[in-house]
Amino acid sequence: MAHGGAGAGVATRETYQGGVAAALRLADGMPLERALATADPCAWLALDAGVRDVPWYGLGVPGARRYARPRIDELGGFDDPRLALALCHRDGRVREAAVHRSRHRPDLLPLVVVRCADWAAPVRERARHVLREALDVPAAVALAALILRVGRRQRGAFGEGLLEETLRHAPRERFSALFTDPDRAVRRFAYRLALARRLLSPAELARAAHQDADTVVQDLCASAALATLADLRDGDVLGDVPDDVLTPLLTARNPRTRSAGVTALRAAGQPHRAEAYLADRSALVRACARYVVRQHGDDPAARYRRWCAEPQDPAIAPGAVIGLAECGDRADAGTLWPLVDHPAAGVRAQALAGLRALDVTDVARLRPLLDDPAPAVVRQATVSLLPCAKQLPAPWLMERTGPHRLRHVRLAAFRLLDARGGIVALRAAVGLLNDPDDKLRTWAGQSVQRWHPATDEPHGAAEVGELLDRSRHLFSDYVLERRKREAGVGG
Template sequence: LLRPAELARAAAGDQDTVVQDLCATAALTALGDEDAYEGVLPPLLSARNPRTRSAGVTALRRAGRSKQAESFLSDRSALVRACARYVVRQHGGDPAAWYREQCTAPDNPELPPGAVIGLAECGNRADAGLLRPLLAHPAPGVRARAVAGLRTLDCADAKQLRPLLDDPAAGVVRETAAALLPSAKELPADRLLERTSSEHPRHVRVGAFRLLDARGGIVALRAAVGLLEDPDMKLRTWAAQSVQRWHPSPDEQQGDAEVGELLDRSRHLFSDHMLRQRKWEAGVDS
């Protein structure tokens, strides 16, 4: 009952993902000539939903407008970027070269964050040299994507990324913590513990505790118990869950009195039986 242009508008405006996919597919299937694309492609390409945008980008090739796909190589959605790379390659282009050209000027204030992570998605480890200078870019989105890109390329250097745990942007700290998780045991525990204090911004405390929790052992227990009375409810809940699933590390000394003290401070989280069991595992007398 609907014409292709109406289906395209429905795909772009509806909140239901099933309707979006159904209408976008129907709109593109119903097209028969190039003129009809004028009413279909603009709504799809400008849609907020990534799946709808990706359908429009893929359709650019069939519409003979592959060149237009270049502008979507830096889209905020990984799905749209992947579709854009496909269309550009089919047209004889080189997405990796396009990304490298975008990232060669680390002080470019107009650099789109999508171009930074796009380079990591289709580049190689040698491209880490273009991403590292972007860690100091003035735009938080670019810094965050640079960290994510280095992690994607398996080139995340803990010493270089550590200062970003204090970044004023929450997205940068979140990506940095994710990149540092594999080396959590090598990070200085005292510096991370200091960052969990209420003097620091919430996102800094969350990032530090995420790494301490991944580290395990008495350091993780010390950090979690210290956050049990934190003013932030979500952080308190996470800390309580961390204490409840805590077990002593096999490489740590048994019978540490501090472990018993920390478990006693969190006894309200355990039944008497579970508390005795945790202390027994840690070699601490009840």
């Protein structure tokens, strides 16, 4: 698709084919803005790759020789569409001459950017000279996405460095459009540049951390906002912090951003507000809230115990249940066990997770939870029972893999059967090889393929040979015979 490294980096086959089509439209004389999406950096990269793969001589395009083998002395008379094709030519001498002819053609500057990472040194150096002369602030803003994409290439660092150099001293309003660019790499670049120059206020940083969809931008801005709210030398309180800084952080969807906001409450002199985040859905946010609450002189565990004291209270938050396990001790298992019967599935699931975190397991009390109607509860019960899988009756588990059971119950039962190993696991897996459920059928096949006889079971059982024969389509003949000999049923 790409030749000599000049066109590497086209993301998809469809994009590349669009580049071939754009090359043909340019050869037909169509203006650049109609031949391709000039605002899309991928379109330029696709054109660069597509031009070299157009079979010019076989297409019957009028004047095909001009595109396949143009004379260098003719390039000065080429219009933008034909010069764009020359900028992407296979021959490095043609590309170098085309770069020179493009010095005063701003519409072709995107292809000059691409040539700055060309594999041929003369082309590359000429393109860098032209780009350095032509790249002003408006052009840098318009080409930022393309420059950063080309910057990922082996020889692409020049353009990225020139972009930063061009915008380093530009007024903020001249490149503020980059903060909302659809390309996340552009937004990351813009925010890093603004942070290095200290151009954004704490409120703007908090707002960006709240609104941007990219987690890297969120972390950058949240960390920067947090740094403005705390005295890193001695932790002194900074005084009142406006809500337009704290509120966006505290209400963000990203847990890392919320945790930054919670941590900032201590420096802002508002540690009492951290109590509301002790029951947050994120473990990271809960941990930060516990830190702030402890620094304020309160005991988070005592608050969790009060919240969880009434096992049927509909107001109990799942985060409060797991929070108790995160900072409590094994004695708190007495508070968590009644919560496994709570009407809210989230509370039941977190109660099971909390018991496991406290290293408390009771097989007899956990067994009924494998029939819970909530998948999250069954998943947590299964994880807790996996180390004790051999204590569960195999027939009881096998019955729960039947087609009349809920899907999440069937998956959990098979997972526990597989964890038992031995002939029980093989019997369950082979029985599900033709199951209509794709996931269960796939898991069963994988279980059979990795099965080995258990060391604590007698070898030579005829049933093992029969089960392996029923699943012979999963093995080569050699592996099947070896597995049979390993089980003592080889012929």
